[in-house]
Amino acid sequence: MRLLETVDLTKNFLGLTALDRVNFHVDRGEIVGLIGPNGSGKTTLFNCATGLLPVSGGRIKLKGEDITNRKTHEIALRGVSRTFQLIRIFPRLTVLENMLLAIQQHQGERILASILKTPRVRRLERDARDRAAELLDFVGLAPLADDPAAHLSYGQQKLLEFIMAFMPQPEIVLLDEPTAAVNPTMIQRMMDHIVELNRRGHTFCIIEHNMDVVMDLCHRVVVLDYGEKIAEGKPDEIRNNRDVIEAYFGG
Amino acid sequence: MRGGFPLTRPSPPRGQRVMWALMLVAGGVLLAGLPYVVTSAYVMHLIIFSGIYIIFALSYDIVVGYLGMLSLAHPAFYGVGAYTSVLLVMQLDVPFLPAFAAAGLLAALVAVVVGYPALRLSYHSFAIVTLAFTLIVRIVWINWVSLTNGPMGIPGVPRPRLDVPFLGQIRVETSTGYYYLILVLVLLTCSFVYLMIHSRVGRVLVSIRENEVLAETLGVNAFRYRMVAFAIGALFAGIAGSFTAHYITFVGPEFTDFYYITMLLIMVILGGSGTIHGVILGAIVFTFVPEYLRITPEFRDVIYGCILLLTIVFMPGGIGGKLNDVLARRRVPSHAAAGNR
Numbered sequence: 001m002r003l004l005e006t007v008d009l010t011k012n013f014l015g016l017t018a019l020d021r022v023n024f025h026v027d028r029g030e031i032v033g034l035i036g037p038n039g040s041g042k043t044t045l046f047n048c049a050t051g052l053l054p055v056s057g058g059r060i061k062l063k064g065e066d067i068t069n070r071k072t073h074e075i076a077l078r079g080v081s082r083t084f085q086l087i088r089i090f091p092r093l094t095v096l097e098n099m100l101l102a103i104q105q106h107q108g109e110r111i112l113a114s115i116l117k118t119p120r121v122r123r124l125e126r127d128a129r130d131r132a133a134e135l136l137d138f139v140g141l142a143p144l145a146d147d148p149a150a151h152l153s154y155g156q157q158k159l160l161e162f163i164m165a166f167m168p169q170p171e172i173v174l175l176d177e178p179t180a181a182v183n184p185t186m187i188q189r190m191m192d193h194i195v196e197l198n199r200r201g202h203t204f205c206i207i208e209h210n211m212d213v214v215m216d217l218c219h220r221v222v223v224l225d226y227g228e229k230i231a232e233g234k235p236d237e238i239r240n241n242r243d244v245i246e247a248y249f250g251g
Numbered sequence: 252m253r254g255g256f257p258l259t260r261p262s263p264p265r266g267q268r269v270m271w272a273l274m275l276v277a278g279g280v281l282l283a284g285l286p287y288v289v290t291s292a293y294v295m296h297l298i299i300f301s302g303i304y305i306i307f308a309l310s311y312d313i314v315v316g317y318l319g320m321l322s323l324a325h326p327a328f329y330g331v332g333a334y335t336s337v338l339l340v341m342q343l344d345v346p347f348l349p350a351f352a353a354a355g356l357l358a359a360l361v362a363v364v365v366g367y368p369a370l371r372l373s374y375h376s377f378a379i380v381t382l383a384f385t386l387i388v389r390i391v392w393i394n395w396v397s398l399t400n401g402p403m404g405i406p407g408v409p410r411p412r413l414d415v416p417f418l419g420q421i422r423v424e425t426s427t428g429y430y431y432l433i434l435v436l437v438l439l440t441c442s443f444v445y446l447m448i449h450s451r452v453g454r455v456l457v458s459i460r461e462n463e464v465l466a467e468t469l470g471v472n473a474f475r476y477r478m479v480a481f482a483i484g485a486l487f488a489g490i491a492g493s494f495t496a497h498y499i500t501f502v503g504p505e506f507t508d509f510y511y512i513t514m515l516l517i518m519v520i521l522g523g524s525g526t527i528h529g530v531i532l533g534a535i536v537f538t539f540v541p542e543y544l545r546i547t548p549e550f551r552d553v554i555y556g557c558i559l560l561l562t563i564v565f566m567p568g569g570i571g572g573k574l575n576d577v578l579a580r581r582r583v584p585s586h587a588a589a590g591n592r
Contacts, residue, residue, distance in 0.1 A: 050468060076470035088465040090458055100451075101458050102469045111479050114451045115443070125451070168470060 003028045003063060003203055004049065004080070004172050010057035011044055011227075018044045020227040021058065026172060031194065031204040033218035033235070035211075037247055040224040042207045043085060046174050050082050051075045063171070079171030083161045083178065085207075091150035095141055095160055098149050099132035100125075102167035131167065139163045139193060155186040162190065172203045179210050191217060215239065223247065282434060286427040295426045297542055299498065302433035303491050304534040306440045307511075308518040309527065310487030313444065315516075316524035317453065318480045319460035321374065323512055324365060324381035325488050327388040328358040330507030332489025333496040334392065334399060337408050340497075347411040351493050358489025359482040366481040370474060385507060392504035404503025411497050429498055436494065440487055445527055447483070456480055521562045522569050529571015536570070 004026045011019040019041045026032045034042050047053040049060055051072040060068045067075055090098050114121050136142040139159045144152060149160060158178065165173050178194070179187040187210070194217060198204060208214050214221060214235065221238045223231040225247040231238055238244055289295050307329065314322045332354035339350035369380045392399050399405065411423040411432065423432050447453055458466045459473045467473055496502040514537070522533015540558060544551040566573040 052464065052468075071472075072464075072467040073470050073472045076468055082468060084465075088462060088468075090461050090465070092461065093454075093457070097454060101454055101466070101471075111452055111476075115447045117446070117450060121451075164469070 001028045001063075002026075002061070003030075004205065005061045006045070006049070006058060007061070008058035009045070009048060009055060009060060011041070011048055011053065012056045017227050019048065022224070022227070022229050024222055024229065026203060026205050028203055029198070029201065030219050031198055031206065031217050033214040033221040034205060034207045034224065035209070035214060035221060035238075036224035036230075039226075040247075041227040042224055043176055044227075045224070046082060046176055046207065049075075049174065050080055076168070079168075080174065081165035081168060081170035081172070082174035083165055083176055085176040085180065087154075087157050087161050089149045089157055089161050089164070092148060094146050095136065095149055095152070096129075096132055096145040098160060099136065099164055099167055100128055102164040103128045103131070128167075135163045135166055139189075155182045158182055158186070159190070159193075162193070166197065166202070170202070172205065175204060175206045175208075177207055177209065179208065179213055187213065211239075286430050292426060295430065297539055299426065299429050299433050301535045301538040302430075302437045303495050303498070304514075304518060304538050305437050305531050306487050306494075307491040308515055308522065308530050308534040309440055309444050310484045310491065311515045312519045312524055312530045313447075313480055313487075314484040315519055316530075317448065317456045317460065318477060318484075320370070320477070320481075321378040322381045322481070322484070323378055323509075324362070324384045325484070325515060326507045326509065326511040327381075327385045328362060328485040328488035329492035329495075329511060330388055330392060330504075331361050331485075332358045332492030333502045333506045335489070336493040337405055337496050337502045338398065340409055341405065346414055347409075347497070348413055351411070351490065351497075354493035355486040355490040358492070359486040362482045362485030363478060366478050370477045370481060385509065385512075389504055389507040392507060399504075402504060404501055404505075406501050408496050408500040408502060410500065433494060433498075436490065440490075441527060441531070448527070452476070452479070517559060520569060521559065521566070523566075523571020523573070523575075524569060526569070526571030526575060529569050529574065532570045532574075 002025050006022055006024045008021040008023060009019050010017070010021055022041070022045065024034075024045070034045065036042055044053065048055045051067075051070050051074070054069055058068075059066055062075070062078055062080065065078075067078065070078075090101065093101070133142065133145070136145055139162070141152075141156060141159060141163070144156065149157060152160060162175070162178060165175075175194075178190050182190070191213060194204060194206075206214075206218065208217075218235055221231075221233065221235050222229060223238060223241075223244050225243075230243045230247060231241045233241070285298065286295065289298065307325075311322075311325050314320055314325070335357045336347075336350040336354035339345040339353055340347060345353070365381070365384050369377055369384075372380060393402050395401075413421040413423065413432075415421055421428075423429055455466070455471055455476055458469075459471065459476055463473050492506055496506070518533040518537050519530055520533075521537065522531070523529020541551075541555055544554055547554065562570075568576070
């Protein structure tokens with residue numbers, strides 16, 4: 001089943017074509033790798049898919065529903081979670097508070113009700129705390145729950161951002177370079193987490209430069225170059241694809 | 252402008268809780284007995300105005316501190332609240348309490364109308380648009396003579412009569428009466444702001460201020476939360492304006508004076524933006540200090556300026572921020588002793 005799909009997705013920045021009629025899809029339960037040289041349009045695709053950038057042409061669909069140019073928070077509420085290339089967390093809030101923020105409004109709460117703490121709100125809040133504790137425990141951040149996020153190491157912040165994406169029980173998680181600039185041990189931990197969460201039914205689309213990670217993790221790989229899709233296939237096929245090698249190392 | 256926010260806290264040990272309860276009772280007795288201790292009418296007047304400014308400053312801190320938007324529209328909401336209840340009571344014979352509520356609600360409604368376009372703007376444009384709004388509202392007060400009596404204002408505003416169920420009608424006429432009324436209003440305002448800040452709403456507001464893109468990515472409708480916070484700020488500003496008019500029994504265009512922006516910024520920033528107790532202290536201190544400096548008319552402004560300067564140099568987080576630091580430093584050893592880390 002097509003979970004996330006782009007049809008002829010095009011994005012122009014003034015004269016520059018960042019995405020050129022890209023047809024791309026992620027099926028339920030897959031881990032799809034999105035690779036390509038710097039500036040090939042990978043992050044732009046994520047930004048269009050999450051409503052952070054208006055698209056210039058083409059459609060984006062989530063579970064068959066057209067979400068093109070929807071507002072960012074609406075897309076998030078429909079089940080698209082993401083992380084960023086440069087970590088985005090709330091550094092001055094604690095780890096737990098960061099987690100709890102990641103579930104705002106996902107339960108259709110009312111603002112006044114949440115100020116007055118109605119029993120329903122209390123219950124939802126307790127459920128959110130339980131879920132946050134469980135997820136923090138899963139990635140091993142539970143002992144740091146009450147520390148300000150700024151006090152965490154770079155790798156731990158990366159883990160926090162990663163696990164925050166699962167708070168709202170997303171349909172699909174878009175990871176933008178989850179292993180960038182982290183040490184090998186942490187890379188392995190991150191990979192284990194992704195594999196385990198995928199086994200539990202989560203769907204992933206991952207932008208990644210580390211080829212070992214891509215080859216190990218991904219069921220399918222899509223390659224972008226200058227905004228165009230130049231290849232798509234199983235990791236083994238991509239590894240030996242002439243166009244891909246050329247794009248990466250120059251012809 | 253950005254303070255730290257203790258959003259979740261471990262529940263304190265039992266001894267500490269007993270101490271808090273005792274302090275609460277002592278504070279309650281002190282507040283309730285104040286009119287019987289203070290004999291000077293002048294001091295009582297300042298105390299009542301401190302109460303008004305606590306509400307006014309707290310409502311401003313919701314917008315400036317928690318939302319992180321520099322709104323210059325607050326004097327407009329103060330004026331809208333004042334004129335609304337005065338006109339309702341004097342022209343339409345509406346009882347005080349409904350008119351008072353209407354003052355807050357109309358101010359909030361006006362905030363929604365202004366905020367709908369303005370809150371989509373960037374930080375600086377928002378400041379300019381809200382400034383323009385304040386200036387326009389002031390011009391309306393001056394020029395809509397048939398309604399507002401123009402620059403002369405409306406004197407002889409009736410004093411509040413509260414129709415309370417089971418208690419009958421309470422007439423507020425003495426400064427003691429006004430004191431208890433403003434005390435109740437201050438407690439209600441503080442409780443509401445406290446609950447709001449410590450609910451998800453407060454957490455979400457902080458998150459929007461800190462990183463809007465991330466908040467949106469997490470499913471937060473930032474615009475909706477901005478509107479709600481802006482309207483709540485206006486509601487309490489309107490209430491403060493209404494109370495003021497019924498207290499000094501006058502309303503005029505000077506209710507929407509840009510002077511109030513300066514005053515509010517001093518109270519909020521030097522009091523400690525983002526801390527409720529800090530803003531309360533700021534409102535009290537900066538109501539009393541300028542008054543007591545009247546003893547030296549020649550040096551009044553100079554001394555006031557020096558006080559402001561020294562405060563911001565030595566307490567950049569405001570009075571509230573300083574208090575938080577001091578308390579935190581005292582708490583650290585006990586934490587360590589409990590083996591908390």
